[in-house]
Amino acid sequence: MSADGQGRRHWFDDEAGPVVRPYAMTRGRTSSQGQHRLDLIAVVVTEPHADDPEADHMLAPEHVDIVELCRDAPQSVAELAAELDLPIGVVRVLVGDLVDAEFVHVNRPVPPAELPDESILRDVINGLRAL
Amino acid sequence: MIFGRSERGKPPVEPVTLKILVAGGFGVGKTTLVGAVSEIRPLRTEELLTEAGRPVDDTSGVEGKHTTTVAMDFGRITLREDLVLYLFGTPGQERFWFMWDELSEGALGAVVLADTRRLEDSFAAVDYFERRSIPFLVGVNCFEGAPRYPVEDVRQALDLDDGVPLMMCDARDRESVKEALIGVVQHAMAYAADRRQTVTT
Numbered sequence: 001m002s003a004d005g006q007g008r009r010h011w012f013d014d015e016a017g018p019v020v021r022p023y024a025m026t027r028g029r030t031s032s033q034g035q036h037r038l039d040l041i042a043v044v045v046t047e048p049h050a051d052d053p054e055a056d057h058m059l060a061p062e063h064v065d066i067v068e069l070c071r072d073a074p075q076s077v078a079e080l081a082a083e084l085d086l087p088i089g090v091v092r093v094l095v096g097d098l099v100d101a102e103f104v105h106v107n108r109p110v111p112p113a114e115l116p117d118e119s120i121l122r123d124v125i126n127g128l129r130a131l
Numbered sequence: 132m133i134f135g136r137s138e139r140g141k142p143p144v145e146p147v148t149l150k151i152l153v154a155g156g157f158g159v160g161k162t163t164l165v166g167a168v169s170e171i172r173p174l175r176t177e178e179l180l181t182e183a184g185r186p187v188d189d190t191s192g193v194e195g196k197h198t199t200t201v202a203m204d205f206g207r208i209t210l211r212e213d214l215v216l217y218l219f220g221t222p223g224q225e226r227f228w229f230m231w232d233e234l235s236e237g238a239l240g241a242v243v244l245a246d247t248r249r250l251e252d253s254f255a256a257v258d259y260f261e262r263r264s265i266p267f268l269v270g271v272n273c274f275e276g277a278p279r280y281p282v283e284d285v286r287q288a289l290d291l292d293d294g295v296p297l298m299m300c301d302a303r304d305r306e307s308v309k310e311a312l313i314g315v316v317q318h319a320m321a322y323a324a325d326r327r328q329t330v331t332t
Contacts, residue, residue, distance in 0.1 A: 043148055079207070120149075124216060127211060
C-alpha cells in the first residue's frame, strides 16, 4: 500500500476492517520467526520473572498489555485478540516476540491428529452435564 | 478475571484447552448457540448487512436476520479450573471459508446446525467435515414456524452417513445446546475408539 490511493478504488471493502494500521505494531511483520503458527486456543502464560515489562524499551505498549493480561490469568490467543481488539495475526506476532524475549511461554493445545485421551473427553462430558 | 485467579505467589493454573466448532449456513443460529452456553458474551465481529452485501448475502427465508458474522465468533466454557472448552462459530458466508481450515485444526469435533427451510445451506459444512474426517453431529435448529420433519427424512435429505448423529435442538436453549455438545464429544470418543481399533487390528 505505497500509493496514496488517489483516484483509485480500494481493493478491499469495509468489512475487511482496518487492514493496514494494526500491522504497524508489528513493524510490518505478519509472522514471527521460527515459530509454528499459534493456535487460536494456545494459552499464553506470563513468566514469573517478567515483573517489569515496561522497563524494556524494546516492547510496544501492546506487548506490555499482553504480559500484564496473562500474569494472573493465562489467556488464549483468541481471547487476547478480543481483549485488545487486535487482529489474530497481530497478536500472534506480538506473542512470538514475547516468547523470544522470554516474557511469556505458550502452552499449545493437543496437536491435531492426536485426539485428547479418553479421560479428558470424559471430563468434558461430565463438566458439560454439570453446567 | 479468567480461569481462576492465582493466590499469593501461587503460579496460575495453566488449563488444557479444547475447541468445538459450530458450523452451518448463514443465519442458522450459530452465534445464538454459542451465546446460549458461553460464560462470556461471545466475541463477535458482526456488521449490519449493507447494500453492498445484499447481492452476496442471501437472506431469503431468514429475512428477520439483519446482521451476520463476518469474521469469527467464539465463546468459552470453563469446565474446571484446568479444563476450558472454546466454541467457535465458523464464518457463515463462503467468502470467509479460508478461516475454516485454521479453525478446524485440532478441533475435538463440530456441530453442524441445519434449518429445515434451507437444508441445502448445510451441505457445504457436512461435506467439509466428512472430507476431513472431523467427527460432527447435525443439530436441526427448530425455528418457530419452520416445518418439522421426521429425523429420518432430514437425515436422508442431507445424505448423512449412518454413523453421524442427528438431533433436533433449539439454539436458544442452554439445556438443548448442552445436549448437542455432549453428543459431539461422545461421538468424538466413539470415533477415536474406532480409529484406534483400526490401527491395532
